[in-house]
Amino acid sequence: MDLLDNTVKTYAWGSATALPELLGTEPTGGPQAELWMGAHTGAPSRVDRGTGPVSLADVIAADPAAELGPAAVGAFGPRLPFLLKLLAAATPLSLQVHPDRGQAEAGFADEEARGVPVDAPHRTYKDANHKPELICALTPFEGLCGFRPAADTADLLEQLGVDQLKPYADLLRARPEGDALREVFTAVLTADPDAVADTVHRAAEAAARLGADHPERATAAAFTAYAGLARHYPGDPGVIAAMLLNHVRLAPGEALYLGAGVPHAYLHGLGVEIMANSDNVLRCGLTPKHVDVPELLRIVRFEAGGPGVLRPAPAEDGSGEEVYATPIDEFRLSRHVLAAGSAARPLPAPAAQILLCTAGRIALRSADGRELVLAPGRSAYVPAGERVTMAGTGTLFRATVAL
Structure with missing residues (x-):
C-alpha cells in the first residue's frame, strides 16, 4: 500500500478554507477547489516505493494486471477506471450534463475526424468515455439535480x-x-x-x-x-434553465448519483466525489465557457422526477461497511465509521482501491506488518491482492470497482 501525494486544483469556484481546514494546512489565500486522487492524466497522484515520487498512472501502466487485478483489467482495460476527489465549492459550478458511453464515443470520433484540437475552447468531447458521478456530502451541501415535475x-x-x-x-x-x-x-x-x-x-x-x-x-x-x-452570473440564461431543476440540500453522509443526460450543478459545500475516468462535460449555462446548444439538446434527458438522494446501506457481509449503491461498475464508493475501541476490520482485495480518511485517525496495516496512519484528507492506494486491515476512530471512504 502507498501513501498518496495528491494535487489540489485551484478553480475559481473553490473554497479558500474548506480543504485547508480538513487537511490541517494553512490557507493559501486563493481558492482550493478539488483534491484529485487517482491516475487521471490531468493530475495523477504520486507514490514513493523507495526510489522517489512517481506517477500512479505510470506505476499502473508498468503492470496493469498486478496493480488493478486481472478481472478489473478484463472489465475496464489497463487503467484505473475511476477518479476520486474531495470537492470544496464556495460558489456555484456550471450547469452541466454528461454523455453516455455511445454518445461520447460518437462525439469524440466526430471531433477527431474534423481535426478539432483536444484543448480547443470550443471542443466538446475530450475523450470517448462516459462520466457518471457520485457526490457524498461531508458538510451541508447544496445543489441542483434533474428536472422537477x-x-x-x-x-x-x-x-x-x-x-x-x-x-x-x-x-x-x-x-x-x-x-x-x-x-x-x-x-x-x-x-x-x-x-x-x-x-x-x-x-x-x-x-x-x-x-x-x-x-x-x-x-x-x-x-x-x-x-x-x-x-454570480448576471443575465445568464442558465439561471432560468436552473429553475427547471430540483433544488436539493444534502446532510452529511447523503449523496447524489448523476447518470448520463441528467442536468446538474453543485452550488456550495464540501464532499467526496467519485466518477468514471473521463473529462466529458457539456455545459448548459452559468459559465463563460463554450455552450454547444445543439449537442446539449441531443444529450439531455428530458425526464422529470425527484433528485434521488442516496443514503449508505450496510453491506450484506456484516463487515460494517456502508455502501452507496449505483447502477454502474466503474466505481463503487463505501465508507466505514469506526468507533473508539472497535475491532480491526479487513478490507477485501480483489481490485485496486483508494482509501480516504475524512475524520479522526485510521491506521492501515498490511499482511507483512507495514502500517500507514491516515489523518483527515489523507489517502492511500492499495493494489489488487494486497490484504489490509484498518483500525482506529474516525471515517474512512473506500473507492474501488464493482466486480
Missing part, C-alpha cells in the same frame, strides 16, 4: 410574477411533460441574449424577495438559490 415548475414560475416567464409556465402545463421540458429548455437557451438578461434580472429580484419574505414556504430555499445564481 413540469407542473411544479409551472407553479414556481408563476409565483415569481414575471410576465416574461408566463409563456414558459403555460407550455409546462399544456404539453406532455417531456416535450414541455424540451421546448422550454430550448427556448431559454436559444432566446435573444438581451431579452434573456432582462428576464433573469426580473426573476432574480422576485426570487430574492420571495425567499426572504416567505421562509416558511417549501420553495424558499430554491428561490434563494436561484437569486444567488443570478448574483
Whole structure:
C-alpha cells in the first residue's frame, strides 16, 4: 500500500478554507477547489516505493494486471477506471450534463475526424468515455439535480410574477411533460441574449424577495438559490434553465448519483466525489465557457422526477461497511465509521482501491506488518491482492470497482 501525494486544483469556484481546514494546512489565500486522487492524466497522484515520487498512472501502466487485478483489467482495460476527489465549492459550478458511453464515443470520433484540437475552447468531447458521478456530502451541501415535475415548475414560475416567464409556465402545463421540458429548455437557451438578461434580472429580484419574505414556504430555499445564481452570473440564461431543476440540500453522509443526460450543478459545500475516468462535460449555462446548444439538446434527458438522494446501506457481509449503491461498475464508493475501541476490520482485495480518511485517525496495516496512519484528507492506494486491515476512530471512504 502507498501513501498518496495528491494535487489540489485551484478553480475559481473553490473554497479558500474548506480543504485547508480538513487537511490541517494553512490557507493559501486563493481558492482550493478539488483534491484529485487517482491516475487521471490531468493530475495523477504520486507514490514513493523507495526510489522517489512517481506517477500512479505510470506505476499502473508498468503492470496493469498486478496493480488493478486481472478481472478489473478484463472489465475496464489497463487503467484505473475511476477518479476520486474531495470537492470544496464556495460558489456555484456550471450547469452541466454528461454523455453516455455511445454518445461520447460518437462525439469524440466526430471531433477527431474534423481535426478539432483536444484543448480547443470550443471542443466538446475530450475523450470517448462516459462520466457518471457520485457526490457524498461531508458538510451541508447544496445543489441542483434533474428536472422537477413540469407542473411544479409551472407553479414556481408563476409565483415569481414575471410576465416574461408566463409563456414558459403555460407550455409546462399544456404539453406532455417531456416535450414541455424540451421546448422550454430550448427556448431559454436559444432566446435573444438581451431579452434573456432582462428576464433573469426580473426573476432574480422576485426570487430574492420571495425567499426572504416567505421562509416558511417549501420553495424558499430554491428561490434563494436561484437569486444567488443570478448574483454570480448576471443575465445568464442558465439561471432560468436552473429553475427547471430540483433544488436539493444534502446532510452529511447523503449523496447524489448523476447518470448520463441528467442536468446538474453543485452550488456550495464540501464532499467526496467519485466518477468514471473521463473529462466529458457539456455545459448548459452559468459559465463563460463554450455552450454547444445543439449537442446539449441531443444529450439531455428530458425526464422529470425527484433528485434521488442516496443514503449508505450496510453491506450484506456484516463487515460494517456502508455502501452507496449505483447502477454502474466503474466505481463503487463505501465508507466505514469506526468507533473508539472497535475491532480491526479487513478490507477485501480483489481490485485496486483508494482509501480516504475524512475524520479522526485510521491506521492501515498490511499482511507483512507495514502500517500507514491516515489523518483527515489523507489517502492511500492499495493494489489488487494486497490484504489490509484498518483500525482506529474516525471515517474512512473506500473507492474501488464493482466486480
